[in-house]
Amino acid sequence: MHAHLTRRQWLGATAAASLPWLTPVAELLAQQPGAKRQPARSLILLWLAGGPSQLETFDPHPGTKIGGPTRAISTRARGVQIAAGLPRTAEVMDQVALVRSVRSQEGDHERGTYMVKTGYRPNPTVNHPSIGAICCYALPEAVPGLGRTEIPRHVSILPGQWPGRGGDLGNQYDAFVTYDPLRPVPDVTPRVGESRFRRRLAGLEHLNRRFARRRPVQSARTLDQTLLDRAVRMMSSEQLAAFDVTQEPLAVRERYGNTPFGRGCLAARRLIEVGVRCVEVTLPGWDTHADNFTGHAELLQVLDPALSALIEDLKQRDLLQHTVIMCCGEFGRTPRINPLEGRDHWPHGFSVALAGGRIRGGVVVGQTDPEGSKNTVDPQPVANVHATVLAALGIDYTREYESHSGRPIKLCEGEPIRSLLL
Amino acid sequence: MNQPSSVEASPIRAPVWLRNVFLCMLVLLMAATAARGLLRPEEKPDRWQQVQLPKWRRGVEFEQSLQRLDQALARRWQQAGVEPAPKAPLLLLARRVALALCGTVPSLEEIRRLERYRGPDPLGWWTQGLLEDPRCHDYLAERLARSLVGVEVGPFIVYRRQRFVGYLADQLAQDRPWDQVVREILTARGLWTNQPQANFITVTLDDNDQEQPDPVSLAARTARGLLGVRMDCAECHDHPFDRWTQQDFHQLAAFFAPVEVRFFGVRDGQRHYYWKPLGAERPVRGYPRVPFAAELLPKQGVPRQRLARWVTHPQNRAFARATVNRMWAVVFGRPLVEPVDNIPLEGDVPEELDLLAEDFVRHGFRLRRLVHLMVASQAFARDSLEPPGADRRHVEKAVANWAIFPLTPLRPEQVARSILQATSPGTIDHQSHVLVRLVRWAGEREFVQRYGDLGEEEFAPRGATIPQRLLLLNGKLVTERTRPEPPLGASFQVAHFAADDEEAVRIAFLAVLTRAPEPEELRFFAAWLDGTQGRRRQRAIEDLYATLLNSTEFGWNH
Numbered sequence: 001m002h003a004h005l006t007r008r009q010w011l012g013a014t015a016a017a018s019l020p021w022l023t024p025v026a027e028l029l030a031q032q033p034g035a036k037r038q039p040a041r042s043l044i045l046l047w048l049a050g051g052p053s054q055l056e057t058f059d060p061h062p063g064t065k066i067g068g069p070t071r072a073i074s075t076r077a078r079g080v081q082i083a084a085g086l087p088r089t090a091e092v093m094d095q096v097a098l099v100r101s102v103r104s105q106e107g108d109h110e111r112g113t114y115m116v117k118t119g120y121r122p123n124p125t126v127n128h129p130s131i132g133a134i135c136c137y138a139l140p141e142a143v144p145g146l147g148r149t150e151i152p153r154h155v156s157i158l159p160g161q162w163p164g165r166g167g168d169l170g171n172q173y174d175a176f177v178t179y180d181p182l183r184p185v186p187d188v189t190p191r192v193g194e195s196r197f198r199r200r201l202a203g204l205e206h207l208n209r210r211f212a213r214r215r216p217v218q219s220a221r222t223l224d225q226t227l228l229d230r231a232v233r234m235m236s237s238e239q240l241a242a243f244d245v246t247q248e249p250l251a252v253r254e255r256y257g258n259t260p261f262g263r264g265c266l267a268a269r270r271l272i273e274v275g276v277r278c279v280e281v282t283l284p285g286w287d288t289h290a291d292n293f294t295g296h297a298e299l300l301q302v303l304d305p306a307l308s309a310l311i312e313d314l315k316q317r318d319l320l321q322h323t324v325i326m327c328c329g330e331f332g333r334t335p336r337i338n339p340l341e342g343r344d345h346w347p348h349g350f351s352v353a354l355a356g357g358r359i360r361g362g363v364v365v366g367q368t369d370p371e372g373s374k375n376t377v378d379p380q381p382v383a384n385v386h387a388t389v390l391a392a393l394g395i396d397y398t399r400e401y402e403s404h405s406g407r408p409i410k411l412c413e414g415e416p417i418r419s420l421l422l
Numbered sequence: 423m424n425q426p427s428s429v430e431a432s433p434i435r436a437p438v439w440l441r442n443v444f445l446c447m448l449v450l451l452m453a454a455t456a457a458r459g460l461l462r463p464e465e466k467p468d469r470w471q472q473v474q475l476p477k478w479r480r481g482v483e484f485e486q487s488l489q490r491l492d493q494a495l496a497r498r499w500q501q502a503g504v505e506p507a508p509k510a511p512l513l514l515l516a517r518r519v520a521l522a523l524c525g526t527v528p529s530l531e532e533i534r535r536l537e538r539y540r541g542p543d544p545l546g547w548w549t550q551g552l553l554e555d556p557r558c559h560d561y562l563a564e565r566l567a568r569s570l571v572g573v574e575v576g577p578f579i580v581y582r583r584q585r586f587v588g589y590l591a592d593q594l595a596q597d598r599p600w601d602q603v604v605r606e607i608l609t610a611r612g613l614w615t616n617q618p619q620a621n622f623i624t625v626t627l628d629d630n631d632q633e634q635p636d637p638v639s640l641a642a643r644t645a646r647g648l649l650g651v652r653m654d655c656a657e658c659h660d661h662p663f664d665r666w667t668q669q670d671f672h673q674l675a676a677f678f679a680p681v682e683v684r685f686f687g688v689r690d691g692q693r694h695y696y697w698k699p700l701g702a703e704r705p706v707r708g709y710p711r712v713p714f715a716a717e718l719l720p721k722q723g724v725p726r727q728r729l730a731r732w733v734t735h736p737q738n739r740a741f742a743r744a745t746v747n748r749m750w751a752v753v754f755g756r757p758l759v760e761p762v763d764n765i766p767l768e769g770d771v772p773e774e775l776d777l778l779a780e781d782f783v784r785h786g787f788r789l790r791r792l793v794h795l796m797v798a799s800q801a802f803a804r805d806s807l808e809p810p811g812a813d814r815r816h817v818e819k820a821v822a823n824w825a826i827f828p829l830t831p832l833r834p835e836q837v838a839r840s841i842l843q844a845t846s847p848g849t850i851d852h853q854s855h856v857l858v859r860l861v862r863w864a865g866e867r868e869f870v871q872r873y874g875d876l877g878e879e880e881f882a883p884r885g886a887t888i889p890q891r892l893l894l895l896n897g898k899l900v901t902e903r904t905r906p907e908p909p910l911g912a913s914f915q916v917a918h919f920a921a922d923d924e925e926a927v928r929i930a931f932l933a934v935l936t937r938a939p940e941p942e943e944l945r946f947f948a949a950w951l952d953g954t955q956g957r958r959r960q961r962a963i964e965d966l967y968a969t970l971l972n973s974t975e976f977g978w979n980h
Contacts, residue, residue, distance in 0.1 A: 161575075234888060
């Protein structure tokens with residue numbers, strides 16, 4: 001029964017370190033040989049829920065049977081064209097790398113989301129952590145130069161149905177879920193006045209002390225009091241202000257667009273500035289089985305300002321080199337246009353946009369077939385995109401953790417796309 | 423108010439004022455129904471008056487099995503050199519049973535009923551009452567479904583998770599033999615809508631394999647969920663620590679290869695199974711073979727039916743053990759053998775596991791009997807109190823050997839339901855007013871979403887998180903449920919109807935923690951209410967409820 005033993009040893013070893021946001025001490029920042037830049041320290045995942053059409057975003061094929069009415073425009077990156085609905089993004093494409101040949105094996109929303117967020121296909125025996133959870137697990141709690149992060153290190157703004165999860169790494173790596181940054185951050189403000197809140201805490205201490213006195217060993221393991229103290233500390237943390245986009249000048253806010261997603265992207269920037277490791281911002285509505293072109297045109301008006309402003313803003317603040325941006329959905333959409341002027345699910349070759357950190361801007365990897373077949377040039381499995389992102393964050397993606405069933409699982413099974421890394 | 427478009431153009435179109443009158447009447451009618459339901463609840467038939475212990479529960483054989491179980495526990499404590507904790511009070515035991523079977527703390531109404539009960543075996547009566555409660559059938563069905571179909575939304579068109587859970591609930595309501603239920607699930611045919619058990623198959627539909635069920639997932643679920651063996655670790659290579667080879671696993675998967683989904687639903691076709699041995703160039707054909715106890719496999723029949731007979735064969739110990747281990751985890755919060763789905767086939771397993779498995783098989787695979795045996799056992803009766811001054815290692819040993827009841831965190835839906843129940847004057851169940859049930863459903867759903875569902879791995883060791891603590895401190899559910907809102911808010915009612923300060927504190931303690939306050943606590947919290955009136959009093963009681971709902975004692979099973 002070695003399996004039991006190993007598992008227990010592992011649990012024992014990690015239990016002590018499993019305080020939320022106290023990451024197990026990691027041998028981190030595994031410098032890649034020949035790396036020219038410092039690894040990034042945070043990840044911003046712009047999640048286009050529903051599956052955006054590659055043909056209407058980063059991989060247009062105008063003038064072909066599959067292209068539809070979408071036009072292409074030239075960009076700041078030489079020889080790279082993207083859809084005309086993204087004019088401002090075109091201006092920053094010299095900072096963006098495109099992988100146009102990403103292949104997933106999952107064409108269902110739930111399974112596709114799992115695949116693209118974790119880098120693995122769903123499997124009933126393993127709960128793979130999503131990429132944001134991996135960042136929090138593998139990178140230390142404190143960001144050098146910023147001190148300790150008192151607020152959640154994994155945040156999901158405007159979460160869809162499936163925000164990032166810690167999976168087998170533990171629920172302390174689940175994303176903290178929050179909504180439009182114009183709304184108050186949920187659960188961090190007391191619902192009653194100061195004196196009543198203090199009274200409740202005093203009552204709680206009275207009750208918990210009695211409970212713990214009679215069960216000292218077992219109740220110490222619940223960590224309840226520690227968590228309570230940290231929760232109360234977080235409620236008064238100055239870092240919470242990072243969620244509040246109204247503190248930004250109006251001009252900055254307008255650049256991101258006056259939309260929940262735009263505000264989410266702005267909040268993401270503010271959050272990584274105080275040491276949050278991963279912020280996921282969701283823009284839903286891409287599942288355009290009908291009326292694909294109108295639907296995408298509307299969504300691009302939201303995405304374009306937010307994405308371009310985020311890249312420009314990070315660049316201006318000298319933060320782009322410390323941040324990796326990953327922008328994609330769970331799959332692409334079919335080259336064939338259906339009778340409802342829509343496009344259906346297409347995991348056989350879709351686009352992921354990457355920027356920041358050690359990602360080389362202005363580069364394109366892979367090509368899809370202008371005829372619309374499943375054949376792509378230089379196909380890249382989702383896991384390779386993950387390996388690239390993790391490498392850009394200086395995370396040893398081959399490192400293994402043990403799943404709840406005692407299986408050693410690699411953080412990522414792919415290989416980085418070398419041409420994308422500086 | 424949907425009028426057909428032809429009416430729009432018609433000259434005899436109803437005037438606007440008339441339509442507004444109709445609308446007002448409709449709204450009034452709905453409000454009246456709600457008000458009537460809330461103010462003058464219909465007389466509910468009193469289910470508890472009919473509750474009686476079944477004959478077998480009072481029989482000699484049950485007593486003998488229980489005695490053997492208790493003797494095994496006593497031997498275990500002696501060998502480990504641990505002293506069993508004192509016996510837990512009845513109300514605490516009742517709380518544990520309610521959490522395990524219905525996912526909530528008992529209501530004040532139920533507590534009073536238990537206190538009034540004068541029969542010989544109150545805990546047995548209480549357990550039987552809850553086992554007959556539709557809340558229990560729904561709740562246990564959901565818990566058992568997790569190991570069979572997981573928690574995912576699943577393939578949109580061909581999968582109906584709620585139908586599957588409903589099917590399980592119906593079987594539990596009838597206390598049908600579990601082996602029969604499992605055979606039905608494994609061999610299901612037909613449409614996922616009218617043959618709900620077929621969803622066990624259709625949830626695994628794989629978009630890459632011509633939209634057909636996935637034999638690998640089905641084999642993994644069968645092995646883990648039904649047999650308590652983790653053979654799926656051998657999917658890609660021989661198991662590094664266990665006896666399972668890659669071939670074992672794929673031969674098990676081969677039983678599911680012929681299953682296909684067609685227009686008329688699930689059926690058995692002719693597909694062959696191929697798998698790729700580690701390092702091999704080409705896939706090889708896999709033939710259906712079972713990984714152990716091959717003598718129990720029927721020689722003839724459709725592969726799935728043979729497999730179902732083999733899995734549930736009375737001599738296939740793995741099946742009974744796996745069921746017992748899972749039910750033990752439901753009742754105690756922690757399985758007898760950890761992890762819950764990895765029970766060694768040979769070698770040492772706890773004696774209690776085999777004793778219960780033996781009784782389970784001999785008495786027709788009845789889950790209710792199993793639950794009764796567990797609840798009546800000496801292990802369940804233990805308190806979670808530690809001997810004063812005992813060192814850590816000793817306590818851990820005692821807990822590991824069930825001499826001290828283990829502390830486990832309430833599951834997210836248990837927390838949500840318990841908050842809702844503790845702040846409601848009456849029991850929230852199938853007989854509650856439709857609005858009350860609606861509020862419960864919505865509140866629970868929203869809370870669990872923020873708290874984080876556990877998914878399939880519900881018994882994996884885990885801790886709480888800071889966002890969870892924040893949700894309880896400042897979240898919507900606790901805030902709304904403790905607010906003194908007339909006429910039904912708990913703190914409003916307590917503020918108005920409790921005879922005095924101490925009575926108010928007593929009621930709040932009973933409702934939330936299922937126990938009376940100790941004198942010291944009574945003094946401490948009654949002081950909050952001392953001399954208060956009106957709104958101040960209501961706020962003090964609101965604070966009292968919020969405090970109790972945030973305590974470790976409420977948030978953990980103990």
